[in-house]
Amino acid sequence: MPTTADLLRARADDDHAGLLFEDERYSWAEVVQAGADRAALALALRRPGPFHIGVLLDNQPEYVFWICAAALSGGATVGINPTRRGAELAHDVGHTDCQLIVTDTAHFAVIEELGLDLAADRILCVDDAAYAQALGHHAGTPLGALPQDIDPDTALMLLFTSGSTGAPKAVVCSQGGFAGICANMPARFGLNRDDVCYNAMPMFHGNALMACWAPTVTTGATWAIRRTFSASGFLPDVRQFGATFFNYVGRSLAYILATPEQADDADNALRFGFGTEASDRDLIEFSRRFGCGFAEGYGSSEGQINIPKSPDAPGTSLGKAAAGQELIVVDPDTGEECPRARLGEHGELLNLEAIGELVRTDPGARFEGYYKNPTATAERSHGGWYWSGDLAYRDEDGWFYFAGRGSDWLRVDSENFAAAPVERIIARFPGVLVDAVYPVPDSRTADQVMVAIEMEPDTAFDPATLDQFLQMQPDLGTKWSPRYVRVIDRMPLTGSNKIDKKPLRALRWETTDRVWWRPNVGAPLRPITDDDLAAIRAEFEANGRRHVLG
Numbered sequence: 001m002p003t004t005a006d007l008l009r010a011r012a013d014d015d016h017a018g019l020l021f022e023d024e025r026y027s028w029a030e031v032v033q034a035g036a037d038r039a040a041l042a043l044a045l046r047r048p049g050p051f052h053i054g055v056l057l058d059n060q061p062e063y064v065f066w067i068c069a070a071a072l073s074g075g076a077t078v079g080i081n082p083t084r085r086g087a088e089l090a091h092d093v094g095h096t097d098c099q100l101i102v103t104d105t106a107h108f109a110v111i112e113e114l115g116l117d118l119a120a121d122r123i124l125c126v127d128d129a130a131y132a133q134a135l136g137h138h139a140g141t142p143l144g145a146l147p148q149d150i151d152p153d154t155a156l157m158l159l160f161t162s163g164s165t166g167a168p169k170a171v172v173c174s175q176g177g178f179a180g181i182c183a184n185m186p187a188r189f190g191l192n193r194d195d196v197c198y199n200a201m202p203m204f205h206g207n208a209l210m211a212c213w214a215p216t217v218t219t220g221a222t223w224a225i226r227r228t229f230s231a232s233g234f235l236p237d238v239r240q241f242g243a244t245f246f247n248y249v250g251r252s253l254a255y256i257l258a259t260p261e262q263a264d265d266a267d268n269a270l271r272f273g274f275g276t277e278a279s280d281r282d283l284i285e286f287s288r289r290f291g292c293g294f295a296e297g298y299g300s301s302e303g304q305i306n307i308p309k310s311p312d313a314p315g316t317s318l319g320k321a322a323a324g325q326e327l328i329v330v331d332p333d334t335g336e337e338c339p340r341a342r343l344g345e346h347g348e349l350l351n352l353e354a355i356g357e358l359v360r361t362d363p364g365a366r367f368e369g370y371y372k373n374p375t376a377t378a379e380r381s382h383g384g385w386y387w388s389g390d391l392a393y394r395d396e397d398g399w400f401y402f403a404g405r406g407s408d409w410l411r412v413d414s415e416n417f418a419a420a421p422v423e424r425i426i427a428r429f430p431g432v433l434v435d436a437v438y439p440v441p442d443s444r445t446a447d448q449v450m451v452a453i454e455m456e457p458d459t460a461f462d463p464a465t466l467d468q469f470l471q472m473q474p475d476l477g478t479k480w481s482p483r484y485v486r487v488i489d490r491m492p493l494t495g496s497n498k499i500d501k502k503p504l505r506a507l508r509w510e511t512t513d514r515v516w517w518r519p520n521v522g523a524p525l526r527p528i529t530d531d532d533l534a535a536i537r538a539e540f541e542a543n544g545r546r547h548v549l550g
Helices: 004-009 028-045 061-073 086-095 105-113 129-136 175-189 206-219 231-241 252-257 280-290 374-380 419-426 463-471 502-507 530-542
Strands: 017-021 024-027 052-055 076-079 098-103 123-125 155-161 169-174 196-199 222-225 245-249 272-276 293-299 306-308 327-330 356-360 385-394 400-405 409-412 415-418 432-441 447-455 484-487 514-517
Touching: 004 028, 004 061, 004 175, 004 206, 017 028, 017 061, 024 028, 028 061, 028 098, 028 129, 052 061, 061 076, 061 155, 061 222, 086 098, 098 105, 105 123, 123 129, 155 175, 155 206, 169 175, 175 206, 196 206, 196 231, 206 222, 206 245, 206 272, 222 231, 231 252, 245 252, 252 280, 280 293, 327 385, 374 385, 409 432, 409 447, 419 432, 419 447, 432 502
Parallel strands: 017 222, 052 076, 052 098, 076 155, 098 123, 196 222, 196 245, 245 272, 272 293, 447 484
Antiparallel strands: 017 024, 155 169, 293 306, 327 356, 356 385, 385 400, 409 415, 432 447, 484 514
8 A cells, every 4th residue: 555655755856836835836846855854854853652743834835844744754743723722722732642843933822822841842933043944954855864664554644623522533644544535536526737726725624635735646736725715815816826626615615705706707727626515505606706616525524424416416415425435324322224304395304313323334434543532433433334423314315414413513614613612611701600502504504603601690691791701711712702692591401400402403593582693703792683583594595505494
């Protein structure tokens, strides 16, 4: 089985453009050499224990070079999510045994505040003189001086996802596993050496690396990257780089469509894009406006399930299982396959017993596990099957439909996170007796954050004070602030006195309790009105998502 290091070595003498960033251009040969230099530096700094290198950077060439360095040295990069803060971020770094941290001046203060037990030479700041000097000692390192016999099962990347308790899970992607993705992606997308693949999605997510960088490694195509996503910068970048392919997640298409339309928008080289969670309305409008096609699909973060959406798929469905994958919907309590779904005239589900966990049953699934989390690994892979943790249902014609996240996950603007960390922060707000955070549907795709709060007796709730409190919390992730706040007299409980979120999710914001909301991201909380409720329903209707409201 080839390794990712093998694929990079094959590009060592390739003068074709391998990486574009702003006004910088690197050939594949230069990319591989930059990786070799950093691999030598990493090996010189290596200490006993897991050879894990945390990377806390926005998208930039240094991020790419350090992934190459890990591949060529036998180490693994740990993609650190810069939207996380405080104890949660410290846990990410500590849990994955990072013995080096690669960052820059913009993120250095975040690392300093964590109080990590790392010596000064364990933190490499890529835009300071000390880093340039240290790297200079290894300039021109020959590939022959680096490890030659890396095992394909050696971890190459640890990519975080979120769990139901708030403790993150680091998905392991091996050298051989990523090499397999590199080999399969070009044919899937019809990409070749002449393509330019454009990515503005964060590189600590698998979407950027597996959907966009991987196909360039085997074909020798060009990867063009942007530091952070910008809706207004999308088309100028596509034109500057001559991009023919791009990847996306969640609402990014909607943000691009919100920019003013120009008569020459379709004057670009784009052939198509690939991503997840875009609404059908956005896909149709984007194709009309920018003149490109799409390969939309559902994929698990662990890389085990792929459901491509074909042109004949019903508008609200995910699609059908990819070739070679056997998928069913299973009742997790009984292990039995759920009955097929019956749908109403608006696509609403008529038999709730059709909802179960989406499971892959064929022996081709190769889940490499979560780092240092055997319990979570066993939950995903047991009985010879891969259990996605996502809820779904399937109709009589075999189309799959997404029904939610089975582990209290939320997904906002392409960011996955769990409810528990947000609940712990809101619980610190003076006067809160108990709170419950849960996902409610977004009018275009994925989720928005809602919280139900039960205040202490004789304590009034002040939305302005809550807004001020949230702005002062250093460990509040940038996507975690609730859009909807429901103040409830008595929190619903199960028979075992645990909070029961099902009735909260079912009513969402349409309740007789007091509800405050933010009409736009960053707006202050204000009471929701009947006119607001009507406008929200109309927005769901316009985006073809009426069915998610029931």
